[in-house]
Amino acid sequence: MNNFSQQQQKIRSAASRLLADGTVRFVIGWAPTRFAERTTVLFAHTEAEAQALVWNAHCTAALGKYLLDHRLADYAVGIVARGCESRMINRLLTDHQIWRERVYILGAPCPGMDAERCAGCRERAPVVWDELLWDADGMPETGGRQDAAPTNLDEATIADVGAGLALPAVGAACSRPLDTDTSLRSRFFRAEAVEGLSAAEKFSYWDEVYAKCIRCYACRQACPVCSCRACYVDMDRQGFQGKQHSAADNRVFGVTRAFHVADRCVECGECERVCPMGLPILGQTQKLIKEIEALTGEAYVQGMDAEEENFLGAFDLDDKDDFL
């Protein structure tokens, strides 16, 4: 049994209310597409559009990154936030990318969606919210996909209220490469899959992975940590790294991305979900987080509040490494 439809109603009513009383300019949530097992992201601007928001196992995209598009906004933005979105929001707050008072957070405890990125998720209840839409008690704390009930196709007809276009339903899955095994796994499942290998085997494993990389940088675009206005990969004339796809450049990109994000990574798994080539790149950040935990002997979980220090960003004059 799932509560998706009741909870969906709560999302719609809350969003309608926020739009009606002018608290926010729009509410970011999900809407159905014409494909049964896919949703898209909807910015609901009106109460009518709020009635097109959906909540089901196919709400796989994380919404947090969109807040960056509105970081200079002089208006408030509403957002439906599960565990992953709430940690993304904390990430953006910690990094001084958004104003807390310009985000209205509708907390939505999550049962785990039909995406591989949810399989290792340990924080399903939001950690920051303005309004908790339903109780997190009784929600499974862990556990991959809980219920892959298809998108209610009747709703596809109102999916495009936002754009004033009605979409006839097609009614079959249109899957992405990695959304296959959504069973529950350990927090560091990708890293653990590689850890047993010898150094040489690891090297060739990652070389094989990155040989497939087409350097589209979707992994960066989706990542809430990647908030730099100018990313080093776009400075290809400065000589950090070329734009060509070669073993060496792909390797440099893979390692650099991992090191730029790992100590601030909120483990949302979006980088991997969006990769069109289906590359298991979560393994890198998971491994680095594991290493941080091993080095400090403490749990290292980012995005739990908006004040935390990140491991590589912390600066201390008494640092024992005198080269600093």
Next chain:
Amino acid sequence: MMYLLKENFDKAREALAGAYAVVVPDEVLPPKDALFPRSETLYETDRRTGEARAAGAGGKTLLFGVRPCDARAIGNLDAAFLESGYVDANYAQRRENATIVALACAQIPSPACFCDSMGGSPHEAPEADVVLTEAADGSGYALDFQSEKGSAVAEIWKAADLIGPMPAHLEKAPAPTCTLKVNKVPDLAQKLTAAFEDGLWERLAEACLGCGCCTYVCPTCYCFDIGLENRGGTADTFRCWDSCMFPGYTQMAGGHNPRWSKTQRLRNRYLHKLAYFDERYGRTLCVGCGRCICRCPQGLDITRAVEWGERL
């Protein structure tokens, strides 16, 4: 009409390996990668003497199992790289060396396919040299050899005794129809261009991440960037895929960016696919393969822009 038994399908592919480098298209990336590679060296310059030398663009290839939409997409790339007044040497060489063996779709491979709404057909690939179409009883493939390059393939298969005349009682299976039906109005290009300032573009783009997946998996995107790589003894000039979904694509040296917002960038992609190419080459760039719909991580759907035409 010649005929290939299903049980000989793999042998037919293997028989070609002697004469060609056989490329079987990847499930995600379109076959354009074999003609317009994601990254290629154009020329190498000797750093001591300053002498430049073209890197060349490989030998004979054969693309085996190309979908009809992708074959049609190659026709569009031909228009851009060969027929626009400038002949792109590397593309021309690869294209000249490439033989295209298309496999007509017996079933519609994806619910996002809409080639028959865009003027194509799951069973027709006039750009291909050979087309394999399943027989109605599923026992094998009817073979259409559509060019000289195709005849060369026929000779190899005949010599290997893999093909014979199609039995008289057999016929081609009827073409399947795409489940996704999109009403593309005849004057879509003019209508969308006229709606350039419409507020709907912004609504369509709101959910876009700007990740560029859609352009990298598109069989008809052909934008590239050119760069230099220091290889020690030589400086290599390479080109690699680029995407109009990236801000850097239109970034000027002085800092100005005429397409500074993602709405402008998405509008450019949709208009290039559905209007600008029509205006220049008289054919729609988007062939309706559905890849950008399937691979878009946020569920954006170009057919919304096509259907918008009905209301404009």
